Amino acid sequence: MLPAVVKLCCGISYPHVRSMTGLRRAAVAALGQELSHLQSEGHITCPTQSAAVGHEDVFYLRQGEEALNEALEIVESTDGWKLDLAEKNGDVIYSKVLKGNRKVFRLEAELDASPEELYEILFLRVEEMHRWNPSITSIRVLKQVGRNTVVTHEVSAETAGNLIGQRDFLSVRHSSRSGSRVYLGGAATRFESVPPQPGFVRAEDGPTCIILHALPHHSGKSRFIWLLNMDVKGWLPKSLVNKALPRAQLDFTKHLRHHLTAQTQTQEKSRT
Numbered sequence: 001m002l003p004a005v006v007k008l009c010c011g012i013s014y015p016h017v018r019s020m021t022g023l024r025r026a027a028v029a030a031l032g033q034e035l036s037h038l039q040s041e042g043h044i045t046c047p048t049q050s051a052a053v054g055h056e057d058v059f060y061l062r063q064g065e066e067a068l069n070e071a072l073e074i075v076e077s078t079d080g081w082k083l084d085l086a087e088k089n090g091d092v093i094y095s096k097v098l099k100g101n102r103k104v105f106r107l108e109a110e111l112d113a114s115p116e117e118l119y120e121i122l123f124l125r126v127e128e129m130h131r132w133n134p135s136i137t138s139i140r141v142l143k144q145v146g147r148n149t150v151v152t153h154e155v156s157a158e159t160a161g162n163l164i165g166q167r168d169f170l171s172v173r174h175s176s177r178s179g180s181r182v183y184l185g186g187a188a189t190r191f192e193s194v195p196p197q198p199g200f201v202r203a204e205d206g207p208t209c210i211i212l213h214a215l216p217h218h219s220g221k222s223r224f225i226w227l228l229n230m231d232v233k234g235w236l237p238k239s240l241v242n243k244a245l246p247r248a249q250l251d252f253t254k255h256l257r258h259h260l261t262a263q264t265q266t267q268e269k270s271r272t
């Protein structure tokens with residue numbers, strides 16, 4: 001039944017699935033899980049009426065899965081990475097130039113929170129991000145598809161250190177887990193009611209991902225790996241963009257750390 005739902009909804013034929021690589025196969029399996037979840041929630045009544053789910057939902061689920069898989073492939077590739085920045089606190093950023101001359105950045109840091117806590121902050125409470133991150137003006141969830149996929153509209157802030165200026169993004173964001181690991185993926189998407197806004201440069205984020213995994217022997221700490229793969233658009237010198245992007249990653253991590261400490265402090269206060 002389930003594979004039938006997947007095939008019907010996605011138009012994937014069996015020989016096609018058979019020739020898929022491991023990652024893609026996992027993606028199809030995960031898509032099946034998402035669809036069965038929607039089904040159990042009553043969004044899908046019968047696979048033959050799959051139009052009722054909305055081609056849209058399937059479109060975003062699929063796009064979210066694909067973005068995550070493509071980003072994982074990039075971040076897990078072993079060739080071509082160069083050390084870009086190394087901070088005293090241990091945060092490091094590697095960069096790599098992809099085909100088509102796009103430079104991507106991989107930040108690796110250690111954070112004082114479990115993958116679960118970070119998942120809550122970065123995915124479930126994504127709309128609150130502007131409260132602790134001054135690089136972001138607003139994030140709105142425009143559409144929720146199942147538990148693990150959202151379409152978001154994001155606006156970055158115009159800050160002193162930000163030479164690039166304000167941008168807006170329309171993204172599909174998708175999360176998945178494997179054991180205690182949490183994966184967050186995303187990519188630029190389209191959404192009819194939010195066309196590019198006058199006065200804003202619409203940038204494109206992704207395929208991008210964040211990997212969160214518990215540090216062995218420190219269940220309250222995580223390794224945070226973030227692939228930034230962004231086309232900021234507009235007419236800007238490459239050298240400027242390639243300096244601003246890793247900076248933006250370090251800033252993000254700094255604000256996230258502050259938020260984590262602030263959160264622990266309020267939790268401790270409320271206990272006493």
Ligand SMILES: CC(C)CCC[C@@H](C)[C@H]1CC[C@H]2[C@@H]3CC=C4C[C@@H](O)CC[C@]4(C)[C@H]3CC[C@]12C
Nearest residue numbers: 122123135154156164167184232244245248252
């Ligand atoms: C340099 C200029 C153009 C951009 C600066 C702001 C950048 C760093 C901001 C703008 C939008 C932001 C993203 C908005 C939403 C999410 C989804 C969440 O689950 C993980 C963080 C992530 C992926 C943010 C990472 C930081 C981000 C990419």
